[in-house]
Amino acid sequence: xxxxxxxxxxxxxxxxxxxxxxxxxxxxxxxxxxxxxxxxxxxxxxxxxxxxxxxxxxxxxxxxxxxxxxxxxxxxxxxxxxxxxxxxxxxxxxxxxxxxxxxxxxxxxxxxxxxxxxxxxxxxxxxxxxxxxxxxxxxxxxxxxxxxxxxxxxxxxxxxxxxxxxxxxxxxxxxxxxxxxxxxxxxxxxxxxxxxxxxxxxxxxxxxxxxxxxxxxx
Numbered sequence: 001x002x003x004x005x006x007x008x009x010x011x012x013x014x015x016x017x018x019x020x021x022x023x024x025x026x027x028x029x030x031x032x033x034x035x036x037x038x039x040x041x042x043x044x045x046x047x048x049x050x051x052x053x054x055x056x057x058x059x060x061x062x063x064x065x066x067x068x069x070x071x072x073x074x075x076x077x078x079x080x081x082x083x084x085x086x087x088x089x090x091x092x093x094x095x096x097x098x099x100x101x102x103x104x105x106x107x108x109x110x111x112x113x114x115x116x117x118x119x120x121x122x123x124x125x126x127x128x129x130x131x132x133x134x135x136x137x138x139x140x141x142x143x144x145x146x147x148x149x150x151x152x153x154x155x156x157x158x159x160x161x162x163x164x165x166x167x168x169x170x171x172x173x174x175x176x177x178x179x180x181x182x183x184x185x186x187x188x189x190x191x192x193x194x195x196x197x198x199x200x201x202x203x204x205x206x207x208x209x210x211x212x213x214x215x216x217x218x
Contacts, residue, residue: 004217005158006099007149007181008130009048010110012168015120016089018047018189020082027077028070034058043189048169050111050142051075079119086123089188091205096129102210107132109152109165111142132156143171146178153179164213170194182216184208 012018022042029037046054055062055070062070099106106129110117114135121127132155139147153160165176166184173195176183184202185195192201199216202208 004162004164004182004213005105005107005153005156006213007107007109007152007156007163007165009165009167009169009172010108010112010117010120012047012188013166013186014088014092014108014126015086015124016188017078017082017086017120018043018168020085021047021078023081024074024078028074032059043194044170047189048111048143048167048171048175050136051113052136053142075113075116079116083123086120088124088126089186089204091208092124093126095205095208096126098210100129104210105131105156105158107134107152107156109134109148111136111148111171113137143169144174144178146175146180149175149179149181153181162217164199164216167195173198182213 008014011021022039025042025046026037029035051074052067052071055067059067059070108117108130112135114137117133117135132152134148134152136142139151141147149165150160153163160180164182164184166186167173167176168186168188168190170190173183173185177197182199184200185192185198187195187201187203195201
């Protein structure tokens with residue numbers, strides 16, 4: 001039994017779906033006459049942030065009903081675009097197997113809705129690996145606030161300093177560091193330089209092992 005736990009983000013971490021979220025926002029911007037959405041802006045300001053928070057920020061003139069309609073529209077477009085391409089990131093299944101074989105507790109802590117989390121987990125067939133799933137509706141403050149990671153640690157009954165967080169977004173890296181956890185960046189959407197400060201940066205899960213994780217806590 002290892003004395004640490006692992007907390008995964010979902011979008012861009014379990015699956016390389018971030019380009020499809022970006023394309024979805026491009027469609028939304030085009031439809032509502034908001035001009036271009038530069039990719040740099042998306043990764044810096046949209047990626048990793050709860051979708052409702054983003055919709056509320058950019059459609060500030062809408063009431064609550066209108067905002068929720070826009071969230072649903074965004075998610076519908078995204079799911080249509082991503083469904084044919086859904087796949088786990090290289091090495092994920094083998095890494096999850098290794099964690100389970102070593103008795104390490106595992107959580108998902110994602111800003112996404114539970115509906116969106118279910119959509120992904122049902123397509124890449126990894127649900128049974130996770131002991132805890134925390135979605136964006138279960139916290140009052142989204143990333144970069146560390147609340148979601150702290151809640152996951154509490155549910156795993158593991159001190160934050162004994163948790164490793166795997167994240168692809170700048171907001172998620174900030175949240176993991178704010179929670180006092182070991183942060184591992186994955187370069188699906190940002191360069192290694194942008195995913196700092198991190199204890200480690202990987203391109204995919206073939207670069208990660210229980211032994212390498214354990215070394216971070218020694």
